[in-house]
Amino acid sequence: MKINSPLQAYKYLPQTNCGECGEPTCMAFASKLIDRSFKTADCPPLVKEKKFAKKLAELEGLLAPEIREVIIGVGEKAAKIGGDDVLYRHKLTFFNKTKMFFDVADNMDEAAIVERVKQIADFRKFYVGNYLLLDGIAVRAASGDPAKFAAAVKKVGETTDLPLILCSFDPAVLKAGLEAAKDKNPLLYAANKDNWKEVGELALEYKVPVVVSAINDLDTLKTLAKTFADAGIQDIVLDPGTVPVGKGLKNTFTNFLKIRRAGIDGDVEIAYPILALPFTAWMAGIEDPVNASYWETVMASMFTIRYGDIMILHSMEPYAVLPEMHLVDTIYTDPRTPVAVDGAMYKVGSPTADSPVFFTTNFALTYYTVESDIASNGIDCWLLAVDTDGIGVEAAVAGGQLTADKVKDAFDKSDFDLKKDVNHNTVIIPGLSARLQGDLEDSLSASIKVGPMDSGRIPGWMEKNWPAK
Amino acid sequence: MAKKMKLTDITNMFSGMDIEALEGVTIEGDIELDLGGLGGGSDPMLAAALGQESAVLAQHFARIAGMFGYPVGIGGPAAAAPAAALAAPKFKDLIPAKFDVANMADWATPIQEVRIGNTSADGGSRGKAVHVGGEKALPFYFDADMPNRNQVTIDVFDMRIGLAKAVKQNYDEVMDSPGEWAKKNVEQFNADMITIHLISTDPLIKDTPAKEAAKTVEEVLQAVDVPIAIGGSGNPQKDPEVLAKAAEVAEGERCLLASASLNLDYAAIAEAALKYDHDVLSWTQLDMNSQKELNRKLMKQCNVPRERIIMDPTTAALGYGLDYAYTNMERIRLAALMGDDELTFPMSSGTTNAWGARESWMVGSPLKEDSDWGPREYRGPIWEIVTGLSLALAGNDLFMMMHPTSVAFLKKATQTLFGSIDEEPVDISNWIAAEV
Incomplete structure (x- = not known):
C-alpha cells in the first residue's frame, strides 16, 4: 500500500x-x-x-497491496494469491498462503485421474486447531491433444471443486480445456513469447487469470505482463521458470528475489504473484524416487520462503506433503498475534485416575513442546493449558498472566475436579513457576509438586517422583 | 517440436504484429504446413524486435506456399482473412519493457567472519579450519557474494542415548565410542565439524565429573582432525565447570564452546575461551533483545573479541515454533546488515531439534482424522532438512545435525544456492509433457 x-x-x-x-x-x-x-x-x-x-x-x-491479488477458482475453495506489501514477514505479515497445486496428466486413464484427484482433495493434517489442506489441481496437457485434455479437465472438475490450473502452451488445447471448465475460473498456463497473442485472447474471452512465462528472461516476462495489462488483463501470474538444479536453480532463486523486490518497491508492471514449479525436480534425472521427492520438497521450501505465491508439485507422498504444508503455514502465520491453544484440559495418551496432572501455558510453542515431551516418552497424563494470553511460563509468571487464581480458573472452566477425576489430588507444576507453589496449595487445596525447569526432563523427574508419595 | 499450421494462421499471427510489414503480401488458399524446421521464424518476440524483418519472414512463408502450388499474389488486394483478424485488435505488438531492480543500499555492515579450528599454522592440530560469516547481504542474495558456504557439524554424544529410530540405525555400532562415532561422521557422512555433547555430566543423568568428561573431548580430538564444538549437558550449574575443563584439555585447538547463556555463569565460559584459545557460542532463547544483551556482556564484560563469537538464537522445529525461530534469525541478520553491531555475528542452529517434532519420529498420526502420515523413516530426515534449509534462508551459517541424509541434502541445497554446484543444464521448457 x-x-x-x-x-x-x-x-x-x-x-x-x-x-x-x-x-x-x-x-x-x-x-x-x-x-x-x-x-x-x-x-x-x-x-x-x-x-x-x-x-x-x-x-x-x-x-491496494503492492502485489496484485489474483483469485483462481470459484466458491469456498477459490485460491487467493498475491496481495503482499512487505519483503519480510515480521514487517507486517505475509498475506494469502502459498497455494499448493498438484499435477494430473491428461494421458492418465480415467480411474487413475479420479483416484489421484481424490487423494489430493482429501489430504489433511490437523494442526493448532485447524486442518492443513492442499489447494488445487494442475491439469497437464501431456498428450497435446485438445479432446483428451478437455476430457481430463472435465473429469477432474466432476471429481473435485478445488481450483484448477490448465497447463499447455497450445492455444487450441487451452481453449478445449476452458470449454470443459466453464465458469470454474481456472488459471491459464501459459502465455509465452510464441503464443502470447492467442493465449491473451483466451484470457480475455473467458475472463480467467493467466500465467505469463519466460524462462530466466525477466525482460520478456515483464514485456508479456505489460502487454497483457495494457490489453486489459488484470489477473496475471508470473512464471520466470523453475530450473531444478545447479546454476539454473540459483538463477531461478535470484529471479524470484528480484521480481518481488521490484514489485514491493513499486514497479507495478511486474507486481504480480509468482508461480514456482518444484515439479521440475522430476526432470533432473534423480533416479531414486525418495531422493527426487526430497529435492522437490527442498525446492518447494526455497520458494515458499522466497516469494513463490503458487506452486505446482508432483509428489503426493506424505513425507513430501506434510513438511511442505507445515512450512507454508509457518511462513504465513501472522507474526503479530501470538499463536495460542485453547485454554482447556487435554489428555495426553490415555490417562486414568492414577495419571499425573500437569499444567502449562497456552502459548502454542510451550504447549506443544510440553505435550510432545510427555507423549514421546509414553507418559499418560492430564495436561491443562492455562490461558496466559499466549505467553510462555517464565514470562507469564513474571508478567502476572500466570497466577494461582488463573490456574484455578482454568481447572474450573475445564470442569476438571482434582478430588474426583484423579485419586491423588496432586498437581505437578512447571519448574519455572515454582514460586506459585504456596499460593496454589491454598487455591486448589491440593498437593503441589514442582516439576523440572524444562519439560524435556519430565521423564527423569517422573521416575524419581511418581507415583506421588 | 513440429507444429501444424495453416496459412491463414500465419497471416492471422502476423496481422496484429507489424501491419506495415505485411502490406503487399496476400496469401490465397489454405494448406497445412509443417513448421517444425522453421522454429525461429514463428517467434513473435523476434518479429516485434526486428520490425521490417517480419515482412521478409512473411514473404518466406508465401514462397513456401508457392512451392506447394498454391497461388500467392504479391502486391494484390488485401485478402479477407487478415482483415477479419484485424477486427479484434485487443493485442497489437508486444510492449517492450526492461526489467531492473536496485541492490539494497542499507545493507552496509558486513557480518563478522569467525574461524573455528586451529591448524598447525595457528598452533593447533586440526587438518583444516572452518570459516563462517562474512556476509554482506541476506544469504544467497544477488546483492553481494557470500564469502563462506554453510557448514555442518554432526552430533556425537558421550554416552548411549535415546534417538529416533531413523537416526539411531546410522550410529548404533559406534554409540559407545565417541571417537569412532566422530570418525564415522567425518569419513562416511561428510561432516565439516563434530559437536561432542557431554550430556553424561548432567547430575540427573550420570553426573560424570568434568575431569573425566574432558577425556572424551581428547578422544574426539585425536580421532578426527576437523574442528570441534564442545557442548555441555544443558545443566546451568554444572556446564561452566564442564566446559572450562574441556577447554583446558583442548587448549589451542580453537573449539566452539557451547554455550554461554544468560542463565549460567557465562563469564566462566568466556574466560576459558580466552585463556585456552576457543570460540564462544552465545545462546539465547528466541529473543533478539536477550541476544543483544548476552553478546554485549560477552564483549564488554568478558572482553571476548568479536572474531570469537557465534550466536545460537535457538532453533524450533518445523511445526513447533519454526516461525519464531525463522523470523528471529531473519530479524537479527537484517538488523546486523543495517548496522546493529551487537548482532553482526554468524549464527548456529541446533537443527537436530527437528527430531523433537512428532512428525519426524512417530509411527503414525495419533489423530485418526489425519491422512496417513506414511513411513516415518522418510519423514524424519526431510523434517530436519526443511527446518535447516528454512533457517539457512533466514541467515543461519552453521548447522548442528544428526541424520546423514539430512546433512547431504542440506549441503546440496545450500551449496546450490551458494553457487558452487554445477550440474548438467535441465531443459524445463516442455515440463508439461514430462514423464513422471
Whole structure:
C-alpha cells in the first residue's frame, strides 16, 4: 500500500466516529486499515453515501497491496494469491498462503485421474486447531491433444471443486480445456513469447487469470505482463521458470528475489504473484524416487520462503506433503498475534485416575513442546493449558498472566475436579513457576509438586517422583 | 517440436504484429504446413524486435506456399482473412519493457567472519579450519557474494542415548565410542565439524565429573582432525565447570564452546575461551533483545573479541515454533546488515531439534482424522532438512545435525544456492509433457 500511517488513512474517512464499523473512532478504524485487518467495505457510511465515493476510490487506490491479488477458482475453495506489501514477514505479515497445486496428466486413464484427484482433495493434517489442506489441481496437457485434455479437465472438475490450473502452451488445447471448465475460473498456463497473442485472447474471452512465462528472461516476462495489462488483463501470474538444479536453480532463486523486490518497491508492471514449479525436480534425472521427492520438497521450501505465491508439485507422498504444508503455514502465520491453544484440559495418551496432572501455558510453542515431551516418552497424563494470553511460563509468571487464581480458573472452566477425576489430588507444576507453589496449595487445596525447569526432563523427574508419595 | 499450421494462421499471427510489414503480401488458399524446421521464424518476440524483418519472414512463408502450388499474389488486394483478424485488435505488438531492480543500499555492515579450528599454522592440530560469516547481504542474495558456504557439524554424544529410530540405525555400532562415532561422521557422512555433547555430566543423568568428561573431548580430538564444538549437558550449574575443563584439555585447538547463556555463569565460559584459545557460542532463547544483551556482556564484560563469537538464537522445529525461530534469525541478520553491531555475528542452529517434532519420529498420526502420515523413516530426515534449509534462508551459517541424509541434502541445497554446484543444464521448457 502507498500509505503507512493511520493518520494518512483517516483523511479519507467520514471522521464522524459513528461506530458502525465496531470501532470506537474513525482513527481506530484507520489503524485497522493500515494493519489490513479491516477493509474499506467495513465502513458502511464510506460505502453507502455518495458524497464519499471519490474519497473511497482514492483510499482504495492507496490501500491496494503492492502485489496484485489474483483469485483462481470459484466458491469456498477459490485460491487467493498475491496481495503482499512487505519483503519480510515480521514487517507486517505475509498475506494469502502459498497455494499448493498438484499435477494430473491428461494421458492418465480415467480411474487413475479420479483416484489421484481424490487423494489430493482429501489430504489433511490437523494442526493448532485447524486442518492443513492442499489447494488445487494442475491439469497437464501431456498428450497435446485438445479432446483428451478437455476430457481430463472435465473429469477432474466432476471429481473435485478445488481450483484448477490448465497447463499447455497450445492455444487450441487451452481453449478445449476452458470449454470443459466453464465458469470454474481456472488459471491459464501459459502465455509465452510464441503464443502470447492467442493465449491473451483466451484470457480475455473467458475472463480467467493467466500465467505469463519466460524462462530466466525477466525482460520478456515483464514485456508479456505489460502487454497483457495494457490489453486489459488484470489477473496475471508470473512464471520466470523453475530450473531444478545447479546454476539454473540459483538463477531461478535470484529471479524470484528480484521480481518481488521490484514489485514491493513499486514497479507495478511486474507486481504480480509468482508461480514456482518444484515439479521440475522430476526432470533432473534423480533416479531414486525418495531422493527426487526430497529435492522437490527442498525446492518447494526455497520458494515458499522466497516469494513463490503458487506452486505446482508432483509428489503426493506424505513425507513430501506434510513438511511442505507445515512450512507454508509457518511462513504465513501472522507474526503479530501470538499463536495460542485453547485454554482447556487435554489428555495426553490415555490417562486414568492414577495419571499425573500437569499444567502449562497456552502459548502454542510451550504447549506443544510440553505435550510432545510427555507423549514421546509414553507418559499418560492430564495436561491443562492455562490461558496466559499466549505467553510462555517464565514470562507469564513474571508478567502476572500466570497466577494461582488463573490456574484455578482454568481447572474450573475445564470442569476438571482434582478430588474426583484423579485419586491423588496432586498437581505437578512447571519448574519455572515454582514460586506459585504456596499460593496454589491454598487455591486448589491440593498437593503441589514442582516439576523440572524444562519439560524435556519430565521423564527423569517422573521416575524419581511418581507415583506421588 | 513440429507444429501444424495453416496459412491463414500465419497471416492471422502476423496481422496484429507489424501491419506495415505485411502490406503487399496476400496469401490465397489454405494448406497445412509443417513448421517444425522453421522454429525461429514463428517467434513473435523476434518479429516485434526486428520490425521490417517480419515482412521478409512473411514473404518466406508465401514462397513456401508457392512451392506447394498454391497461388500467392504479391502486391494484390488485401485478402479477407487478415482483415477479419484485424477486427479484434485487443493485442497489437508486444510492449517492450526492461526489467531492473536496485541492490539494497542499507545493507552496509558486513557480518563478522569467525574461524573455528586451529591448524598447525595457528598452533593447533586440526587438518583444516572452518570459516563462517562474512556476509554482506541476506544469504544467497544477488546483492553481494557470500564469502563462506554453510557448514555442518554432526552430533556425537558421550554416552548411549535415546534417538529416533531413523537416526539411531546410522550410529548404533559406534554409540559407545565417541571417537569412532566422530570418525564415522567425518569419513562416511561428510561432516565439516563434530559437536561432542557431554550430556553424561548432567547430575540427573550420570553426573560424570568434568575431569573425566574432558577425556572424551581428547578422544574426539585425536580421532578426527576437523574442528570441534564442545557442548555441555544443558545443566546451568554444572556446564561452566564442564566446559572450562574441556577447554583446558583442548587448549589451542580453537573449539566452539557451547554455550554461554544468560542463565549460567557465562563469564566462566568466556574466560576459558580466552585463556585456552576457543570460540564462544552465545545462546539465547528466541529473543533478539536477550541476544543483544548476552553478546554485549560477552564483549564488554568478558572482553571476548568479536572474531570469537557465534550466536545460537535457538532453533524450533518445523511445526513447533519454526516461525519464531525463522523470523528471529531473519530479524537479527537484517538488523546486523543495517548496522546493529551487537548482532553482526554468524549464527548456529541446533537443527537436530527437528527430531523433537512428532512428525519426524512417530509411527503414525495419533489423530485418526489425519491422512496417513506414511513411513516415518522418510519423514524424519526431510523434517530436519526443511527446518535447516528454512533457517539457512533466514541467515543461519552453521548447522548442528544428526541424520546423514539430512546433512547431504542440506549441503546440496545450500551449496546450490551458494553457487558452487554445477550440474548438467535441465531443459524445463516442455515440463508439461514430462514423464513422471
